[in-house]
Amino acid sequence: MTTQSAAGMPAPMRFTVDSWDPAYGSSLEFEDDLSESTARVIVGAEVPEDQWRPIPAAPATSGPSALLFVDGVRRIEARVWIDGSPPSPTDPGASAAMCASYAAGVLCCCAAGAHLLTTQTRRGLFTIAPHAADVVTSTGTYRASKTSPSPAVSLPMTLSAALQRRLGDLELATAVAARGGLNGHAGPPESDLLVIDGPLRGRQHLPRAIGFIKSHRTSYLPPPLHAMVAALADGERTPVFLMGTSWDRHAWYLRLPCPPGAPWSGIVRIECSADLPRADVITLASMSQATLCRYASTEYKDPRAPQNLYPIAGLERELRRRLGDPRLLYRALRSAAVA
Amino acid sequence: MTDQLNALGPAAARPLAAQITARERQPAGDAVDSQPAGAATGPPAPGGVTAVGRVLGTEDATPLMFSVALNQDAYLQLDDVVVTVRAVPGVGPVMTAGVVTQVRARHEGASFGSDVFLISEGVLPAHVQEIAEVTTTRVEPECYVPPRPGELARRATGIERAQALYFDDMDHKVPVGLGRDGSPMYVNLDFIDGTRGAHVSISGISGVATKTSFALFLLHSIFRSGVLGARAVNAKALIFSVKGEDLLFLDHANKRLDDDLRDKYARLGLPAEPFASAGFFAPPLPGDLSGRPHVAGRTGGVTAFWWTLAEFCSRELLPYVFADAEDDRNQYTMVVHQVAARLRRDAGPAGTDGAVVIDGDTVRTYDEMVDLIVDKLSDEATRPDWAGPVTGLGTINAFIRRLRSSLRALRTVIRGDLPDAPGREISTGNQQVTVVDLHNLPERAQRFVVGVVLAAETARKEAAGPGSLLFTMIDELNKYAPREGSSPIKDVLLDVAERGRSLGIILIGAQQTASEVERRIVANSSIKIVGRLDPAEAARPEYGFLAASQRARATLAKPGAMFVSQPEIPVPLAVEFPFPAWATRLSESVPPPPAAVSRPAGDVFSRLPRPTDKPDPADDDIPPF
Numbered sequence: 001m002t003t004q005s006a007a008g009m010p011a012p013m014r015f016t017v018d019s020w021d022p023a024y025g026s027s028l029e030f031e032d033d034l035s036e037s038t039a040r041v042i043v044g045a046e047v048p049e050d051q052w053r054p055i056p057a058a059p060a061t062s063g064p065s066a067l068l069f070v071d072g073v074r075r076i077e078a079r080v081w082i083d084g085s086p087p088s089p090t091d092p093g094a095s096a097a098m099c100a101s102y103a104a105g106v107l108c109c110c111a112a113g114a115h116l117l118t119t120q121t122r123r124g125l126f127t128i129a130p131h132a133a134d135v136v137t138s139t140g141t142y143r144a145s146k147t148s149p150s151p152a153v154s155l156p157m158t159l160s161a162a163l164q165r166r167l168g169d170l171e172l173a174t175a176v177a178a179r180g181g182l183n184g185h186a187g188p189p190e191s192d193l194l195v196i197d198g199p200l201r202g203r204q205h206l207p208r209a210i211g212f213i214k215s216h217r218t219s220y221l222p223p224p225l226h227a228m229v230a231a232l233a234d235g236e237r238t239p240v241f242l243m244g245t246s247w248d249r250h251a252w253y254l255r256l257p258c259p260p261g262a263p264w265s266g267i268v269r270i271e272c273s274a275d276l277p278r279a280d281v282i283t284l285a286s287m288s289q290a291t292l293c294r295y296a297s298t299e300y301k302d303p304r305a306p307q308n309l310y311p312i313a314g315l316e317r318e319l320r321r322r323l324g325d326p327r328l329l330y331r332a333l334r335s336a337a338v339a
Numbered sequence: 340m341t342d343q344l345n346a347l348g349p350a351a352a353r354p355l356a357a358q359i360t361a362r363e364r365q366p367a368g369d370a371v372d373s374q375p376a377g378a379a380t381g382p383p384a385p386g387g388v389t390a391v392g393r394v395l396g397t398e399d400a401t402p403l404m405f406s407v408a409l410n411q412d413a414y415l416q417l418d419d420v421v422v423t424v425r426a427v428p429g430v431g432p433v434m435t436a437g438v439v440t441q442v443r444a445r446h447e448g449a450s451f452g453s454d455v456f457l458i459s460e461g462v463l464p465a466h467v468q469e470i471a472e473v474t475t476t477r478v479e480p481e482c483y484v485p486p487r488p489g490e491l492a493r494r495a496t497g498i499e500r501a502q503a504l505y506f507d508d509m510d511h512k513v514p515v516g517l518g519r520d521g522s523p524m525y526v527n528l529d530f531i532d533g534t535r536g537a538h539v540s541i542s543g544i545s546g547v548a549t550k551t552s553f554a555l556f557l558l559h560s561i562f563r564s565g566v567l568g569a570r571a572v573n574a575k576a577l578i579f580s581v582k583g584e585d586l587l588f589l590d591h592a593n594k595r596l597d598d599d600l601r602d603k604y605a606r607l608g609l610p611a612e613p614f615a616s617a618g619f620f621a622p623p624l625p626g627d628l629s630g631r632p633h634v635a636g637r638t639g640g641v642t643a644f645w646w647t648l649a650e651f652c653s654r655e656l657l658p659y660v661f662a663d664a665e666d667d668r669n670q671y672t673m674v675v676h677q678v679a680a681r682l683r684r685d686a687g688p689a690g691t692d693g694a695v696v697i698d699g700d701t702v703r704t705y706d707e708m709v710d711l712i713v714d715k716l717s718d719e720a721t722r723p724d725w726a727g728p729v730t731g732l733g734t735i736n737a738f739i740r741r742l743r744s745s746l747r748a749l750r751t752v753i754r755g756d757l758p759d760a761p762g763r764e765i766s767t768g769n770q771q772v773t774v775v776d777l778h779n780l781p782e783r784a785q786r787f788v789v790g791v792v793l794a795a796e797t798a799r800k801e802a803a804g805p806g807s808l809l810f811t812m813i814d815e816l817n818k819y820a821p822r823e824g825s826s827p828i829k830d831v832l833l834d835v836a837e838r839g840r841s842l843g844i845i846l847i848g849a850q851q852t853a854s855e856v857e858r859r860i861v862a863n864s865s866i867k868i869v870g871r872l873d874p875a876e877a878a879r880p881e882y883g884f885l886a887a888s889q890r891a892r893a894t895l896a897k898p899g900a901m902f903v904s905q906p907e908i909p910v911p912l913a914v915e916f917p918f919p920a921w922a923t924r925l926s927e928s929v930p931p932p933p934a935a936v937s938r939p940a941g942d943v944f945s946r947l948p949r950p951t952d953k954p955d956p957a958d959d960d961i962p963p964f
Contacts, residue, residue, distance in 0.1 A: 109461050109462065111461070114461045114464040310457055310462045311462060314465070
């Protein structure tokens with residue numbers, strides 16, 4: 001992964017670490033939902049539009065034997081500048097890049113309790129410099145991940161999106177690995193339910209998987225139906241609707257149990273694959289209704305309650321812990337840059 | 340490095356070396372770090388000993404105290420002995436061994452108390468982590484570096500355990516009980532017999548602390564473990580018993596002795612047998628003129644003891660009558676010594692039973708002696724001779740008042756009216772263990788007996804030289820050597836505490852509260868032992884040798900559990916000593932066959948015919964008469 005100099009000898013990549021705290025540069029977080037504003041919505045996926053009513057939880061829906069929560073975390077460790085190749089005094093040609101750590105993991109809630117199934121931690125150097133090489137530090141190696149720049153998108157956005165893609169890939173790989181390694185320890189095979197924190201995009205092919213979206217930026221439903229969402233009681237959901245943006249999926253809104261407050265407090269949107277038969281989608285919707293409410297957090301324990309489910313909060317905490325101490329990593333990066 | 344290993348002993352060297360080479364490196368948190376979560380199970384350490392965990396890194400590890408995070412499938416309990424080894428550049432492997440002084444467990448990943456319900460319901464993930472705090476006992480070789488976080492820690496067994504607790508350095512080991520791991524714990528005899536230190540101090544609440552039982556077990560261990568070698572023949576024990584007749588059955592086997600108990604004794608390398616050679620002394624029965632001992636449970640093999648009036652006068656025993664702390668603050672001590680000197684000069688023998696003639700008056704009882712002294716002090720003519728020429732009347736009256744108040748206590752043990760018997764004098768000469776039963780005597784008489792006997796034994800040892808050992812066990816030491824004031828008995832005890840080491844007199848003192856005993860006696864005790872303590876007492880500085888957690892534990896120690904502190908080991912050892920193999924009361928007694936009954940040579944009952952037809956072996960060995 002090292003660049004070759006003209007003489008054929010590997011020339012070490014030169015880079016410097018921006019002395020600013022990486023948190024200052026990260027105001028432009030990658031927002032997955034930003035582009036979703038003009039969605040096609042088919043509201044009659046479960047019941048016709050005129051029969052839309054809040055659907056209470058079915059009294060005795062047999063839940064999944066195990067709930068698998070999938071989540072990932074990312075953290076920018078440092079913004080770095082990669083010197084041009086070949087470096088020259090007149091034109092350093094330095095290009096901005098970022099070193100980030102990211103991790104994904106799967107948490108299993110089953111009869112044995114809530115426990116981590118697997119976690120994977122990665123560190124990466126995200127750059128557009130074609131000659132970028134891995135950054136080796138005393139605390140780990142940042143694998144170079146090269147992205148082609150896009151004139152329409154700012155560089156930080158491009159790098160952030162690249163990081164998000166990698167994280168998504170890792171989450172997917174982790175989820176598949178966790179399911180494979182389940183070995184039926186929690187009930188019969190194929191009786192589990194995979195809950196992915198965030199949209200399902202790119203992961204629709206996973207069986208028995210739902211996406212769990214905590215925050216809402218766009219109203220997808222026509223106004224009368226949109227108003228009905230705010231009228232949902234605890235544990236009630238809307239009928240399933242089909243929505244399409246850059247990708248298609250089934251979705252429904254669910255109100256998690258929470259103290260009465262703002263109209264949309266406690267509302268989450270749940271997604272599942274657009275390719276599933278209608279009956280399977282309704283089963284998944286009832287199942288989500290019956291199981292997820294139990295995991296809703298309380299407001300004094302979690303600032304994002306109740307949507308930030310307890311297992312997901314715990315999983316994120318575990319993953320962040322596995323990312324390592326940011327000060328230590330930053331120090332290692334700086335000493336690697338000087339070396 | 341090889342030298343260092345050899346210094347640790349050949350058997351330890353192999354696991355150490357293998358340990359260093361096989362030491363796992365922590366996976367660096369680099370590119371791919373995939374692991375099944377929560378699976379902190381221990382890799383088997385070399386040498387067949389499974390590591391119990393690793394040295395913790397979130398708390399400071401110091402050479403004197405460190406913590407160990409435990410594997411999920413392992414545990415450590417208080418008092419377990421733990422060892423960890425690290426490599427030090429230029430020094431080689433350094434072993435740090437210690438004793439677990441605290442263990443704690445908590446949920447990691449939970450921040451609210453109520454999270455425990457979410458965790459048990461399977462909603463919130465958390466990890467239960469147990470952490471053991473280890474107080475270092477030994478660093479070998481002496482390179483005081485902290486154990487490094489991440490190093491494997493394992494339970495110490497065999498030679499490593501002996502090293503950790505310095506047992507390997509002890510040339511003369513006295514087993515004092517079993518550790519929590521079921522292996523023997525030892526005390527260095529050098530710190531008992533006067534070689535490098537002497538005296539034992541045992542503290543604890545009456546009834547549950549089992550101080551007397553432990554003292555007896557310690558004596559049994561010293562006498563029977565073979566640690567004394569040839570000295571065992573001449574080693575003696577003098578026991579003052581103040582609590583009932585519990586100690587009058589030392590030479591009888593215990594009915595409750597079963598295979599389990601025998602096994603415990605066997606593990607300690609001790610015979611599960613009663614004391615083979617024991618003599619028992621009790622005061623004479625009040626109001627009885629034949630000199631029978633005042634005991635109820637055991638009627639045979641107990642000798643009555645008393646002092647004759649002739650001895651009282653000639654040995655100047657009068658000061659021991661005034662042995663209260665309050666006596667010290669009064670002027671009349673001058674009178675005491677004056678009268679004592681007068682008695683020594685003026686008393687002449689009368690008859691063969693120890694009566695005396697003073698100025699022509701025959702005195703046969705202590706009452707008569709007191710009356711005589713009072714008469715002499717009240718008479719204007721004799722007063723200057725007996726009390727000193729310038730002694731004030733008030734002082735004399737105070738003396739008379741105190742003297743009269745001693746009548747009830749002392750009239751049974753100071754006699755001139757009993758037929759003299761050769762074995763009545765308390766002596767440790769004829770048996771290994773001498774028990775003096777004081778429980779029937781008033782406290783003032785107890786003090787008198789302890790003071791007189793100790794003074795006599797000290798004088799005897801002084802004359803005989805330090806060739807043999809005399810272990811003197813005194814219960815309720817705070818009564819005889821209280822922190823405040825001074826008295827003749829306290830002087831004797833202080834003398835024993837400070838000089839006894841060179842004389843071969845070893846004090847085994849037991850008391851409820853060490854804080855009420857003369858500081859110099861406690862300070863001179865090399866071995867400090869604590870049973871169950873009162874919580875308020877446990878907080879006193881006298882127990883500073885206990886670690887904080889041990890102090891807390893001492894307040895709930897079970898009978899049979901003791902903390903033993905000795906100079907060589909920085910942490911007191913928690914031991915459990917086995918139930919006595921000898922009877923501690925009549926109902927437990929299995930009397931020995933008649934031929935084996937040990938009798939002091941001067942036993943007044945030895946002339947009586949021995950019963951040949953015993954109705955019930957569980958009954959007392961000699962029918963009451």
